[in-house]
Amino acid sequence: MDQQKTAALASIDQISQLICDMSDSIWDVPELGFQEFHAAQTQCDVLEKLGFHVEKNLANIPTAFSGSWGSGKPVIAFMGEFDSLATLSQKAGVTHADPVVPDGNGHGCGHNLLGSGAIAAAYAVKEYLKTTGKQGTVIYYGCPAEEGGSGKTFMARDGVFDDLDCAFYWHPGPVNWVNPNTTLANYAVKYHFKGISAHASAGPHRGRSALDAVELMNTGIQYLREHVPQEVRMHYAITDAGGISPNVVQSKAEVYYLIRAPKVATVQEVYERVNKVAQGAAMMTETEVEIRFEKACSEQLINQTMNEVLHANLSSIPLPELTEEDLAFAQAIRETTSAKIKPGESPIIRTISPLRREVKLDYASGDLGDVSQICPVGELMTATWARNTPSHAWQATAQGKCPAAHKGMLFAGKVLAAAAIDLLNEPEKLAQAQAELKESMGGNPYFCPIPKGVPIPNL
Ligand SMILES: [Zn+2]
Ligand SMILES: [Zn+2]
Incomplete structure (x- = not known):
C-alpha cells in the first residue's frame, strides 16, 4: 500500500474518539424515520468540524443532508443512515433483554454505527485528496428513514445522486464480507x-x-x-x-x-x-x-467491479484487535440466541468471507437499490456484533456502544476509504464499474418508482 493511502487510513485513528462519541450520542437518542433531528444535527456538527461543506434539507427532507469536500470528478459518495427501530429499546452492554424505555425506540439495526463509520471513510478520502492534491470530490450523504421509509428513494426522485460517479455503503453485522446479494x-x-x-x-x-x-x-x-x-x-x-x-x-x-x-x-x-x-x-x-x-x-444491482475493489481492501487491511472482554461479552450475547455454538469458535468472526460472484436474492428490500441504479455501488459488512447476532433484535441494540462495535465501525471506515482511494487512482476501474452498471440497466436510465407528488411520509 502506498504511503499516502496508509496515512489517509491512519487519519481515521486520529478522529476515532470523535466518531465513536457521535455514534454513541445517536445510540442514546434513538429516532424513527424522517424524525432523526438529533442524529442529523450531530452528524452535521461533526462534518463541519472536520472541514466538510454541509448542505441541509436535501430533497426538502429536514433530516437529509450532505457533507462534501474537494472539486471536480470523480465524485465519490459514502451513504449514511441513522434511524432506529420502534420497540427495540435496550440497555447497552447488558446480556439480557432490558429496555431503557419500555416499548421505546432502539438502534437494533446498528445505524448509529453505520452513518458514523461512513463519515470516518469520507474524512480519510478528504485527507487523501488534500495531501496528494488529486482532483475529486468526496461526499457523505445523511440519508433518513432507511427502515421502511425509503429516504434514499425520495432523495433519488429529486435528483440528489445524479452527479455521482460511484457510491460506497456498509452495514454493521456479524460477518466480514462484501455483499453479493440483490434485494426485492x-x-x-x-x-x-x-x-x-x-x-x-x-x-x-x-x-x-x-x-x-x-x-x-x-x-x-x-x-x-x-x-x-x-x-x-x-x-x-x-x-x-x-x-x-x-x-x-x-x-x-x-x-x-x-x-x-x-x-x-x-x-x-x-x-x-x-x-x-x-x-x-x-x-x-x-x-x-x-x-x-x-x-x-428499487431492487439492488450488484456491481462486481465495485465488489472486487472492496474485497481486495477488506482482505488486506488488518482486522481490529479485540480484547478478552470484547470476546467474553460477545460470547454471553451469543448464548442468548438460538445459535448452535461450536466449541473453540471465536464469538466474533475473525475471518473474511470469500468474494462470491454468484448473485443471490435476499428476500428483503432496501433503498440502496435506487442508488445502485444511478451509479455503481459497493456494499460492505464488517463484524461489529457477536457471531449469529440477529438484526432487529435487542441483542443488536445491546452491542451498539460496545468497544467491539466501535472497532468494527472504524475498520469499515478504513476499508471503504481504501476502496475509494483505489478508484481515485484507477480511473479505468471506475469506468469499468460504470460500464457494468450501464449493461445491467440495459442502457435505460434510472426511473424512480415513487410517483411525483407522493409526499414524504410523516412530514
Ligand atoms: Zn434494519
Ligand atoms: Zn439496517
Whole structure:
C-alpha cells in the first residue's frame, strides 16, 4: 500500500474518539424515520468540524443532508443512515433483554454505527485528496428513514445522486464480507375504505362496513397469491380496524400493504392487480376505497467491479484487535440466541468471507437499490456484533456502544476509504464499474418508482 493511502487510513485513528462519541450520542437518542433531528444535527456538527461543506434539507427532507469536500470528478459518495427501530429499546452492554424505555425506540439495526463509520471513510478520502492534491470530490450523504421509509428513494426522485460517479455503503453485522446479494423492489400502499356507520344489531342493514371491505380484500389477496410469480411477496398490517366497538358497523378501516418482487416492473403489474382486488372488495361492500401510495424502492444491482475493489481492501487491511472482554461479552450475547455454538469458535468472526460472484436474492428490500441504479455501488459488512447476532433484535441494540462495535465501525471506515482511494487512482476501474452498471440497466436510465407528488411520509 502506498504511503499516502496508509496515512489517509491512519487519519481515521486520529478522529476515532470523535466518531465513536457521535455514534454513541445517536445510540442514546434513538429516532424513527424522517424524525432523526438529533442524529442529523450531530452528524452535521461533526462534518463541519472536520472541514466538510454541509448542505441541509436535501430533497426538502429536514433530516437529509450532505457533507462534501474537494472539486471536480470523480465524485465519490459514502451513504449514511441513522434511524432506529420502534420497540427495540435496550440497555447497552447488558446480556439480557432490558429496555431503557419500555416499548421505546432502539438502534437494533446498528445505524448509529453505520452513518458514523461512513463519515470516518469520507474524512480519510478528504485527507487523501488534500495531501496528494488529486482532483475529486468526496461526499457523505445523511440519508433518513432507511427502515421502511425509503429516504434514499425520495432523495433519488429529486435528483440528489445524479452527479455521482460511484457510491460506497456498509452495514454493521456479524460477518466480514462484501455483499453479493440483490434485494426485492417494493411498493408500500395504504388502502383506506370508507363506509357508513350504524347500530350493528338494531340497524345493520343501514350500515356499510369498511372493516368487511378490508377483510374481503385480504381474502382476495390470498387467492391472488397463487397466480403471481414465485418470488412475489404481498403482506399487510391492518392499520385501522375502524374502532373497538363490535356493536358499531365500522365506517372506516385501513390496511397497509407491502408488495415486493425482484423487479420494479413486476411490482407495478402486481400492484395494479392488488388495486383491482381492493376495488372488488369496495364493490362487494358498497364502500369506497382510497388508494394512498406511501413509498417504494428499487431492487439492488450488484456491481462486481465495485465488489472486487472492496474485497481486495477488506482482505488486506488488518482486522481490529479485540480484547478478552470484547470476546467474553460477545460470547454471553451469543448464548442468548438460538445459535448452535461450536466449541473453540471465536464469538466474533475473525475471518473474511470469500468474494462470491454468484448473485443471490435476499428476500428483503432496501433503498440502496435506487442508488445502485444511478451509479455503481459497493456494499460492505464488517463484524461489529457477536457471531449469529440477529438484526432487529435487542441483542443488536445491546452491542451498539460496545468497544467491539466501535472497532468494527472504524475498520469499515478504513476499508471503504481504501476502496475509494483505489478508484481515485484507477480511473479505468471506475469506468469499468460504470460500464457494468450501464449493461445491467440495459442502457435505460434510472426511473424512480415513487410517483411525483407522493409526499414524504410523516412530514
Ligand atoms: Zn434494519
Ligand atoms: Zn439496517
